[in-house]
Each structure stands twice: as structure tokens, then as C-alpha cells.
Amino acid sequence: MLKLEQVSKTYGNKNEKAVDNVSFEVHPGEIFGFVGPNGAGKTTTIKMIVSLLAPNSGKIRINGIDNQNDILAAKKQFSYVPDSPELFEKIKGIEYLKFMADVYQVPAVERQERIEKYLDIFEIKDAVNDPIGSFSHGMKQKLALVGALIHDPQVFILDEPMVGLDPKASFELKKIMRDHCDRGRSVFFSTHVLDVAEKICDRIAIIKKGKIIEVGTMAEIREKAGSQESLENIFLELTE
Amino acid sequence: MKEIVNLTKLFINESLGFSLFFYNQKFNKKEFYKQLFTLIIVPVALIPAFFMYVSLMSATYFGLTMINQTSVFLSIGYIMATVLIIVFGIMYILSEFYFSDNIEELIPLPISQRKLIIAKFLSILVFEYIFAAFIFLPILIIYGVGQGMGLLYVLLSFLIFLTIPVLPLSLMTALIMLMMQSASLKGRKDMLQIVFVFIGIAVIFGVQIWFTSQLGNGDEVDFQLLMNTMLSNNEGILNIIGYAMPTSFLMAWALNKITLMSFVWVGALLGITLLSGALMVAIGERVYIKSIVSGKSMKKGKQLSGAERSKALGKKSHGAMAVFTMDLRLLLRTPVYFFNNVSVVIIAPLCVFLSFYFIKIPPEDLQGMQEFFRAMPVLINFLLISFFIFFGGTSATTATTFSREGKASWLTRMIPVTARDQIVGRTGVAMLIQSLGIVFTIIAIQLIFPLTLSTLLLTVVLGILGSLPILLFGLFMDMNRPLLNWDNPQKAIKNNMNVVITLFVGMAYTGLLIGISGLLGYFVNPLLGYGLFLLISIGISVVFYQVISNRLEAEFLNFE
Known part of the structure; x- marks a missing residue:
């Protein structure tokens, strides 16, 4: 469903690669966690997947579509929520949701059903007619999540989704991610909360200094590390 | 004092993006050359406009020489510079004091309100001095050269130039602070900004229309009479202008004829300027931070019912x-x-x-x-x-x-x-x-x-x-x-x-x-x-x- 083949990225005239020959695959029905220290290349990788950055080399396929050859078709396959969603401050929440529904061409009945459902889940129904500029960080993130779920994407991509969310919203999001995958779709997300990654991910990739140093299920990672410890301990050992 | 200077540098750096510029110089050459191009091309592009302005001012000066009204020249320039500083300054004041994100990061730090206000004001002032230099310095130079003025004129002109942006900006800042803290206007800062800008434009129009009505036009019967008055009295228009902006009197008295009294008038102008600055700081200390921390500044919408949400979402x-x-x-x-x-x-x-x-x-x-x-x-x-x-x-x-x-x-x-x-x-x-x-x-x-x-x-x-x-x-x-x-x-x-x-x-x-x-x-x-x-x-x-x-x-x- 999401496939990266030998993807590399270098910024400006720096010699060091931010992402170095990264390859992995996210299968249908899978929650895939992407973990790594600060500056390891997680956000850069995600930005290349969602067509915000062009890789220097390598291929990225989303639902079988090459995101460099057919950008528009690839964009229709996923939705993305960044770690700190900057939204149009002067626009009302409801206007933002209508905009997202329009650009993804979601029919009237479906957009209403989905928006009502997710506004209820994330408890922002009362604020939806306010300008986004008046929203707290967490509320902006919730609105961005509702906007991203409006077209029921094949691949749901999130960068640090738990940061800024309250415990209930965090719990609901994990449920949504699982439901999404149970319907044959995929979720790809980066996180620093290793506890969450260990509990909800079907597979995990660990990135360090732009390179994938480990990928697999928790059991596979434990086996390779020769340890039965938590992901946190294995992560600390691998990234030190 | 050191803290104020550091804060001012920080605000200026933030406005102009010096840090990013030097970072790009090292790590992102493409972006660096783009910024460098902008830095060079903007002043170059403005050179023709500046020469046109200087030529226009020179022509005005010679025109006024013909009708024995040279003393008006400095006053016109003073009012023009003041009005332009107010109009362009409104946006800078609102941006620096109310729309910049840095204040929310600075309020929790152990920095006195007074220092924050002064530093913010100084960071605006730096740009306004550059602006005032382009508008008012040519006028001072044209007049000084035309009248064959000496070193004392240069010294007094410099002191007057120092006061030029401070007085209108500090009064405007104080007024904006008072308006923005008004409880009834909370949540309407966007609307207020538009109102302020249109007030600025109205000031320009007002001055222009007022001048037109004062000076009359070619079709009016008393035109000859007006011309006679102007020709016979070198300070005819000066008085009209002076009533619109009283400090222009002080400037005109000080520079039109250099005497010992000129120092008194410049001293008075400096005193009024300092007082206006102090007034702005005093008002700011009372209302500025209070209005920033008083709560959300955006107006909330009304809660929507299910039917209203459905209507707002509309069709594809x-x-x-x-x-x-x-x-x-x-x-x-x-x-x-x-x-x-x-x-x-x-x-x-x-x-x-x-x-x-x-x-x-x-x-x-x-x-x-x-x-x-x-x-x-x-x-x-x-x-x-x-x-x-x-x-x-x-x-x-x-x-x-x-x-x-x-x-x-x-x-x-x-x-x-x-x-x-x-x-x-x-x-x-x-x-x-x-x-x-x-x-x-x-x-x-x-x-x-x-x-x-x-x-x-x-x-x-x-x-x-x-x-x-x-x-x-x-x-x-x-x-x-x-x-x-x-x-x-x-x-x-x-x-x-x-x-x-x-x-x-x-x-x-x-x-x-x-x-x-x-x-x-x-x-x-x-x-x-x-x-x-x-x-x-x-x-x-x-x-x-x-x-x-x-x-x-x-x-x-x-x-x-």
C-alpha cells in the first residue's frame, strides 16, 4: 500500500544526507510505526511521501501509484496530519472542513456523516464555527484529524499524532487507526511515544541518522536484538 | 539599557531575518542568493523614484522662491513627513505590538514591561528613521543649500531630524494602545486594524482637502487676493500649516532664521518629543501587557445546530x-x-x-x-x-x-x-x-x-x-x-x-x-x-x- 525504494534526500549544500537510501513497505491493514531520535529523518521521509518534498533519488509508491510521476493521483490515496498543523487562522473550523471535503470531492451525504461522527469523537462540535486562530494547539490538531479523515483515505499518514492531544482524544485516535486498518486500509505514523508504538503498531521501523536500522514486528525486532525487553530499551540500545 | 538594546536587536533581527540570511549563506546558497538579490534590487529600483522626488522638491523650492514663500518649504516637508510616518507607521505599530507572536514568549520572562515597550518602539523607530531620511533630509538639504545656511543650521537640522518620527509615532502608539485595551472592542482586532489604516488614509485626504479649501483654486474670484497676501507676507501659508501641526511652528522658527532663539525652539521640540515618548511608555505600562494577557483576541462564532452545520458543509x-x-x-x-x-x-x-x-x-x-x-x-x-x-x-x-x-x-x-x-x-x-x-x-x-x-x-x-x-x-x-x-x-x-x-x-x-x-x-x-x-x-x-x-x-x- 505504501512502498519506499532506496529513497534519499539531501538539504541545501550540506554533504550529509537527511534521508539515506531508505526502503520499507507498509502493507494493507497494517499500522506501521516510524520511530527515531530527533533529527533522524522521520519528518523528511514523511514529507517526501506526502509530496511536500522531492527526493533526490528513489521511488515512492502509494497504493501502487508513483508519487513523482502522477502526483495528483497519488495525493488522492492518502491524507496527512503534520506534527504541528498550521491551518488558515482566519478561517472558521466548519469552512476548513467544507474546503477539505470539496478538494477531495466527498459527496454531501458522506461528508456530513463523517464530519458529524468525528466532531463528536473529538468533542469539537461546539467550536467548529469559531475561527481556527482561536483554537488551542490540541483543538487545531483535532480539526486537522477530522479534515484528514473526511475522505476515508487508503493510507492515513500522521507525524507525531499524540503530541498535543488530551488522553481521551489520544485513546480515540488509536481506536480510529485500528478501525481504519481493520477495513483494509493502512496507517503510517511517526512517534516518540515508544509505549504507544509497541502497543498499537503491527510493524515498526527505526531510523537513525537518515538510515533504517531496524524494521519488523515487535517480535522480530526483539529477536534480532536478542532481548525480550521493551521497545524503549531496545531503541535506546540501537540508537546510542 | 543593555537589556533594551539587546531586545531591540532581537526584534529587528526577527523583522529582517538576519539569522536566517547568515544561515542560508552557509548552508543554502540558492536561498541566500535570492535574499541577496532582493537586498540589492530594492534600493536600486527605488533610485529613480528618489531622484524624481528630489527633483520635485527642488522645483517646489524654486517655485516658492519666486513668490517669496521659502519659509513654507520646511513646514510643508515637515507635515508631509509626519503624515507619511503616521500612515505607514500604523501598520508597523500594530504588527510589532499586537500581531507579532514574540510578545507571548517574552511576557513570562523576567523583563520589565517598560523595557519591552521601549524596545518594541525603538525597533519600529529604526525603520522610520530610514524612511524619514528619504523624505525629510532632501528637504533640509535643499533649503540649507538654497538659503546658504552654515554649520549651526546643520546641527539644529540634525536635532530636529531626530525628533521627526518619535513625536507622531509615540502619540499614535499611545492612541492605538488605548483603543486596543478597550473592553468593548475585544475580539475585533482585525476590524480595528482596518479602521486604523482607513483613518490614516482619511488623514491624508483630510490634509489634502483642507489645503485645497484653504488655498482655493484658479476659478475662485479671491485667487488674486490670496496671491497678493501670499506675496506680501512670507509667513502667510506658514501660519495656516502651523495651526494644523503646532510643532511645525517650532521647527520653522528654529530653522528659517538661525538666531539664539533657534536653540530654545529646538530645545522645546526635543522636550515635547521626550514628553510624548514618556507619555506613550506610561500609557503602555498601564494598558499594553494587560490587553495582551486579557484573553483571546479573536471573535468567536455562534454555536451551530446540526442543520446549520449540514447547511454550512453544503454540496460538493x-x-x-x-x-x-x-x-x-x-x-x-x-x-x-x-x-x-x-x-x-x-x-x-x-x-x-x-x-x-x-x-x-x-x-x-x-x-x-x-x-x-x-x-x-x-x-x-x-x-x-x-x-x-x-x-x-x-x-x-x-x-x-x-x-x-x-x-x-x-x-x-x-x-x-x-x-x-x-x-x-x-x-x-x-x-x-x-x-x-x-x-x-x-x-x-x-x-x-x-x-x-x-x-x-x-x-x-x-x-x-x-x-x-x-x-x-x-x-x-x-x-x-x-x-x-x-x-x-x-x-x-x-x-x-x-x-x-x-x-x-x-x-x-x-x-x-x-x-x-x-x-x-x-x-x-x-x-x-x-x-x-x-x-x-x-x-x-x-x-x-x-x-x-x-x-x-x-x-x-x-x-x-
């Missing part, structure tokens, strides 16, 4: 319409954008109307002009067309369309909207604004010169089509070099070279297009002139459309 709209609506909302709801991109369509027709209204053309002259235009339809048509193109070329709506989105532009780049829809939606907003300007202008003109329906149709259609290449060129520029890394929406427009480049290219293109097709229409055949105009406009538009259409998706990948 076309991608181009979604882009159009979003772009238009952002433009109308962000005061800086509204003022820079939209207000010109209100102000320009208003200027047309007011100038017709205040010039008071005698009926026989007006009839003569109408007959002249009836005899030269090609001339009036191309004149109108160029005025209509002006609205498209100067609004900078497309030249900042991506820049205006700033850090939220990730959304535009991520959504599956075709390049065609992006072009249609964004150009459509610019054309809508231009059309508003055209409608207002037609209303203003129609009151003086009734135009035929065929003239209106022809000029409106050609005016809109003629501006399309400029709009698309603006979009092309912003697609290639968007300014997204800003913390204050003002920077998306004011620091954006795309605006200047589009304006200059647009002016050159309009001049050429109107010139060539106008000459063809006038000397050969009007239809040929209009036909050539149409052909060139459509041809260039198609080329730009194709280029943007082919490149937009790829350029989105280069936005960061």
Missing part, C-alpha cells in the same frame, strides 16, 4: 471554486491583505471622484472636454482600459497568493487539486477584486462623463483581458519564489519581491501594449488597435497558463 463544489473561496476569505479577513490587495479598488475610484468633485471644472470646460472625448473615442477607450488594467496590475493578489498562506501552505501543496483549478481559483479572486475596482470607477466617472454602453463593454472586456497576463505573471512569480517563512502576515506582502517585480513588469507591459495598440488604433484603424490588443493579451495569457499548468505541481515540491 468544484476544486477551483474551493480554492477561490478559501483564497478570497483569507484576503478579506486578514487586514494586511485586505489593505494591500483590496483597498486600492476602493481608494483609486474615490480619488477619481474626489478630484473631479474638488477641482470644480467650469461647465463650459467640462462640455469642451466631453466633446473632445466624443471626437477621440479611441483615446478615451485606451485611457479607460489602462485605468482598468491598473487594478489588476497593482493589487498584487496573484503575486502573493501562495506567500499569503505562509506556513499553512503545506495544505495547498498536499491536496489533490489540479494546476488548472489552482490557476482558475486564484486568478479568479484577483479578477473579482479588479472587477470591483472597475465598477466603482465606472460609477465615479459616470457622474461626470456619461459613457455609452458600447464604450463600457469594450473597455471592461479589454481591461480585464489586458490585465490577465499581469495576473498570471504574478502567479508565475509566486509559484517560483513564494515567501512562506513569516511570523507576521505583513511580511508576506511588504517583504515580498514578487510584488515589486510584478508591478514593474506589469507597468512596462501595460505601457507597451497600450502604446502599440493605441497608436495602431489612432493612426490606422480603431478595430485593428483593439484586435492587436486582444491578440497580444490572449497570446501572453495562454503562454503563462501553459507554463504554470505544467510546472505548478513540481514547484510545490520546492516550496521548502
Whole structure:
């Protein structure tokens, strides 16, 4: 469903690669966690997947579509929520949701059903007619999540989704991610909360200094590390 | 003191982005050269305008010498500089004190309110001194050289120059602080910003209209009497000006004739300036931080019922319409954008109307002009067309369309909207604004010169089509070099070279297009002139459309 083949990225005239020959695959029905220290290349990788950055080399396929050859078709396959969603401050929440529904061409009945459902889940129904500029960080993130779920994407991509969310919203999001995958779709997300990654991910990739140093299920990672410890301990050992 | 200097440096660095500039010099050469180009090209582009201004001022001085009114020269310059400082300063004051994010990070730090206020004010003052230097220094120099003044004049002029931006800015800052803390206006800061800017423009108009009414015009009977008074009394107009801005008296008394009293007048001016600064700080200490921490500054909407939400979500709209609506909302709801991109369509027709209204053309002259235009339809048509193109070329709506989105532009780049829809939606907003300007202008003109329906149709259609290449060129520029890394929406427009480049290219293109097709229409055949105009406009538009259409998706990948 999401496939990266030998993807590399270098910024400006720096010699060091931010992402170095990264390859992995996210299968249908899978929650895939992407973990790594600060500056390891997680956000850069995600930005290349969602067509915000062009890789220097390598291929990225989303639902079988090459995101460099057919950008528009690839964009229709996923939705993305960044770690700190900057939204149009002067626009009302409801206007933002209508905009997202329009650009993804979601029919009237479906957009209403989905928006009502997710506004209820994330408890922002009362604020939806306010300008986004008046929203707290967490509320902006919730609105961005509702906007991203409006077209029921094949691949749901999130960068640090738990940061800024309250415990209930965090719990609901994990449920949504699982439901999404149970319907044959995929979720790809980066996180620093290793506890969450260990509990909800079907597979995990660990990135360090732009390179994938480990990928697999928790059991596979434990086996390779020769340890039965938590992901946190294995992560600390691998990234030190 | 050291803390104030450090804070001021921080605010200036934040405004100009020095840190990013030096970072790019080391790590991102491409971005560095873009910034360097901007730093060089802006002053170079302003050189002709500056020379024109200096020439105009020199001519004014010599004109006043002829009627024995040289003392007025400094006062006119003083008032002009003060009014311009107020008008441009309003935006800087609001941006630095109320729209910059840094205050929320600084309030929790152990820095006194007084230091924060002074540092913020000083950071505005630095830019205003540069501005004042371009406006007021030539006036001081022209007068000094013209009157053969000596070293004392230089010293006193320097001291007066130091006071020039402080007095109007500190009073304006104090006024804005008082307005912004008003409880009844909470949550309406966007509206307040627009109100303040229009007050600034009203001040300019007010001064101009007031001058007109004071000086009369060529058709009034007492013109000769007025001229006689002016010729016989060197301080005739000076008194009129002085009452409008009393400190201009002090400046004029100090510099027009250098005596010992000049030092007293300059001392008084310095004293008043210091007092105004102190007043601003005192008011700021009472109200500024209090108004910042008093709560949310955005007005909330009413809660929606299920049916209302359903209605608001509506049916499926076309991608181009979604882009159009979003772009238009952002433009109308962000005061800086509204003022820079939209207000010109209100102000320009208003200027047309007011100038017709205040010039008071005698009926026989007006009839003569109408007959002249009836005899030269090609001339009036191309004149109108160029005025209509002006609205498209100067609004900078497309030249900042991506820049205006700033850090939220990730959304535009991520959504599956075709390049065609992006072009249609964004150009459509610019054309809508231009059309508003055209409608207002037609209303203003129609009151003086009734135009035929065929003239209106022809000029409106050609005016809109003629501006399309400029709009698309603006979009092309912003697609290639968007300014997204800003913390204050003002920077998306004011620091954006795309605006200047589009304006200059647009002016050159309009001049050429109107010139060539106008000459063809006038000397050969009007239809040929209009036909050539149409052909060139459509041809260039198609080329730009194709280029943007082919490149937009790829350029989105280069936005960061």
C-alpha cells in the first residue's frame, strides 16, 4: 500500500544526507510505526511521501501509484496530519472542513456523516464555527484529524499524532487507526511515544541518522536484538 | 539599557531575518542568493523614484522662491513627513505590538514591561528613521543649500531630524494602545486594524482637502487676493500649516532664521518629543501587557445546530471554486491583505471622484472636454482600459497568493487539486477584486462623463483581458519564489519581491501594449488597435497558463 525504494534526500549544500537510501513497505491493514531520535529523518521521509518534498533519488509508491510521476493521483490515496498543523487562522473550523471535503470531492451525504461522527469523537462540535486562530494547539490538531479523515483515505499518514492531544482524544485516535486498518486500509505514523508504538503498531521501523536500522514486528525486532525487553530499551540500545 | 538594546536587536533581527540570511549563506546558497538579490534590487529600483522626488522638491523650492514663500518649504516637508510616518507607521505599530507572536514568549520572562515597550518602539523607530531620511533630509538639504545656511543650521537640522518620527509615532502608539485595551472592542482586532489604516488614509485626504479649501483654486474670484497676501507676507501659508501641526511652528522658527532663539525652539521640540515618548511608555505600562494577557483576541462564532452545520458543509463544489473561496476569505479577513490587495479598488475610484468633485471644472470646460472625448473615442477607450488594467496590475493578489498562506501552505501543496483549478481559483479572486475596482470607477466617472454602453463593454472586456497576463505573471512569480517563512502576515506582502517585480513588469507591459495598440488604433484603424490588443493579451495569457499548468505541481515540491 505504501512502498519506499532506496529513497534519499539531501538539504541545501550540506554533504550529509537527511534521508539515506531508505526502503520499507507498509502493507494493507497494517499500522506501521516510524520511530527515531530527533533529527533522524522521520519528518523528511514523511514529507517526501506526502509530496511536500522531492527526493533526490528513489521511488515512492502509494497504493501502487508513483508519487513523482502522477502526483495528483497519488495525493488522492492518502491524507496527512503534520506534527504541528498550521491551518488558515482566519478561517472558521466548519469552512476548513467544507474546503477539505470539496478538494477531495466527498459527496454531501458522506461528508456530513463523517464530519458529524468525528466532531463528536473529538468533542469539537461546539467550536467548529469559531475561527481556527482561536483554537488551542490540541483543538487545531483535532480539526486537522477530522479534515484528514473526511475522505476515508487508503493510507492515513500522521507525524507525531499524540503530541498535543488530551488522553481521551489520544485513546480515540488509536481506536480510529485500528478501525481504519481493520477495513483494509493502512496507517503510517511517526512517534516518540515508544509505549504507544509497541502497543498499537503491527510493524515498526527505526531510523537513525537518515538510515533504517531496524524494521519488523515487535517480535522480530526483539529477536534480532536478542532481548525480550521493551521497545524503549531496545531503541535506546540501537540508537546510542 | 543593555537589556533594551539587546531586545531591540532581537526584534529587528526577527523583522529582517538576519539569522536566517547568515544561515542560508552557509548552508543554502540558492536561498541566500535570492535574499541577496532582493537586498540589492530594492534600493536600486527605488533610485529613480528618489531622484524624481528630489527633483520635485527642488522645483517646489524654486517655485516658492519666486513668490517669496521659502519659509513654507520646511513646514510643508515637515507635515508631509509626519503624515507619511503616521500612515505607514500604523501598520508597523500594530504588527510589532499586537500581531507579532514574540510578545507571548517574552511576557513570562523576567523583563520589565517598560523595557519591552521601549524596545518594541525603538525597533519600529529604526525603520522610520530610514524612511524619514528619504523624505525629510532632501528637504533640509535643499533649503540649507538654497538659503546658504552654515554649520549651526546643520546641527539644529540634525536635532530636529531626530525628533521627526518619535513625536507622531509615540502619540499614535499611545492612541492605538488605548483603543486596543478597550473592553468593548475585544475580539475585533482585525476590524480595528482596518479602521486604523482607513483613518490614516482619511488623514491624508483630510490634509489634502483642507489645503485645497484653504488655498482655493484658479476659478475662485479671491485667487488674486490670496496671491497678493501670499506675496506680501512670507509667513502667510506658514501660519495656516502651523495651526494644523503646532510643532511645525517650532521647527520653522528654529530653522528659517538661525538666531539664539533657534536653540530654545529646538530645545522645546526635543522636550515635547521626550514628553510624548514618556507619555506613550506610561500609557503602555498601564494598558499594553494587560490587553495582551486579557484573553483571546479573536471573535468567536455562534454555536451551530446540526442543520446549520449540514447547511454550512453544503454540496460538493468544484476544486477551483474551493480554492477561490478559501483564497478570497483569507484576503478579506486578514487586514494586511485586505489593505494591500483590496483597498486600492476602493481608494483609486474615490480619488477619481474626489478630484473631479474638488477641482470644480467650469461647465463650459467640462462640455469642451466631453466633446473632445466624443471626437477621440479611441483615446478615451485606451485611457479607460489602462485605468482598468491598473487594478489588476497593482493589487498584487496573484503575486502573493501562495506567500499569503505562509506556513499553512503545506495544505495547498498536499491536496489533490489540479494546476488548472489552482490557476482558475486564484486568478479568479484577483479578477473579482479588479472587477470591483472597475465598477466603482465606472460609477465615479459616470457622474461626470456619461459613457455609452458600447464604450463600457469594450473597455471592461479589454481591461480585464489586458490585465490577465499581469495576473498570471504574478502567479508565475509566486509559484517560483513564494515567501512562506513569516511570523507576521505583513511580511508576506511588504517583504515580498514578487510584488515589486510584478508591478514593474506589469507597468512596462501595460505601457507597451497600450502604446502599440493605441497608436495602431489612432493612426490606422480603431478595430485593428483593439484586435492587436486582444491578440497580444490572449497570446501572453495562454503562454503563462501553459507554463504554470505544467510546472505548478513540481514547484510545490520546492516550496521548502
